Amino acid sequence: MIPYSYSLHKIDNTANFGFSADEYSRFKFGDDLVARSFGKDLADGFIRYYLADNVITDQIVVISSPYSFIPTATFAMKNYFVCQLNRWLVENGGLAVQETKVHRTITYKEDYGELSAEERLSLIGNDSFHIDKDFLVGKTLLFLDDIKITGSHERMILKMAKEYGLKNEMHMLYFAELVNKNIHPNVENFLNYHQIKSIFDLEEIIDSGNFRFNTRIVKYILNTTSSSFNLFLERRSTDFINQLYDLSLGNNYHTIEAYSKNLHLIKDYIKNNNYKLI
Structure with a gap:
């Protein structure tokens, strides 16, 4: 199974990425305004460089990068x-697209972005990925991710597809790719x-x-030193803090020592804030 792969930006040097760093x-x-710009640009690029000349008549299903409870920035x-x-x-x-999710069980807290290709594959190899196979029968699948660096995520998606016996036409779409x-x-x-330096x-x-929670910002906040964290918390709304806590529990971050x-x-x-309200 060899999927079609498309990336809007090809990174071949670090002086000019082709987009704003x-x-x-x-x-x-979590900047949703930028997410809108990136999403529209990726769709326009895919239409221009593929769909315009290769019309897909099957039902299309769009699948964002795998996650557990808190969506990723790609979502x-x-x-x-x-x-x-x-x-x-x-x-x-054509038909409007459908969507589904790759369910992911994450086994690590390390910052994936700083690792080598070998370290990434070793780390992600312990995660498990699940998808609703029956929902996908006869449909064309578009897997979206924000960036392709070593291809570890793509290999895990293809491994999952093989394990589930998926015969679908598949497309791997990226906003950017390290070439x-x-x-x-x-x-x-x-x-x-x-x-983001602090x-x-x-x-x-x-x-x-234009803010939207995602896994990266939640992990970053939870991993901050207590002194900075306390000051940050004092400047946040009660709604923000409650949402942060509920998302953290939903992703089982309470089981991670760090x-x-x-x-x-x-x-x-x-608890103290609720006591004051009472």
Whole structure:
């Protein structure tokens, strides 16, 4: 099974990525305005370079990058990709897309973006991926991800497809792809943290009115030193703090030692705040 692969931006040097590193960094930490721009651009690129000449008549299913309870940044990009793609499909006599999810059980807390190709494959190889096989019968699958660095995620998706015996036409779509193998995979972390150097750099994104929680920002907040975390918490709304706590529990972050201290601080904050209300 060899899927069609498309990436909007090809990274062959670190002087010019073809897109804004600051915007990419904000996107990874929940800026929904950038997610909209990326999603629409990816849809337009896929239409221009593939769909316009290779019309898909089957039902299309769009599948964002795998996650457990908290969506990834790609999920936000996927929403706008779907809207833009639907407009073109319907205008050209096609069916609006369907969506489904790859369920993922994550076994690690390490920052994936700083690892080598071998370390990535070793780490992700312990995760499990699940999908509704029956829902996919006879449909064309578009798997979306924000960036392809070493291809570890793609290999896991293809491994899952083989295990489930999927015979579908498959497309792997990326906003960006590292094509120069002389560039170390940790260029991903360079992009991820290009504009985020501390927890307080998140405040502009959170207060922008275009913020969306994702796995990266939740993990980043929970992994912050207690002194900075306390100050950050004092400046957040009660709604934000409750949402942060509920998302953390939903992703089982309370079982990870590195996050336990800050989660206890959130729990105490919520308890004390509720006591004050009473």
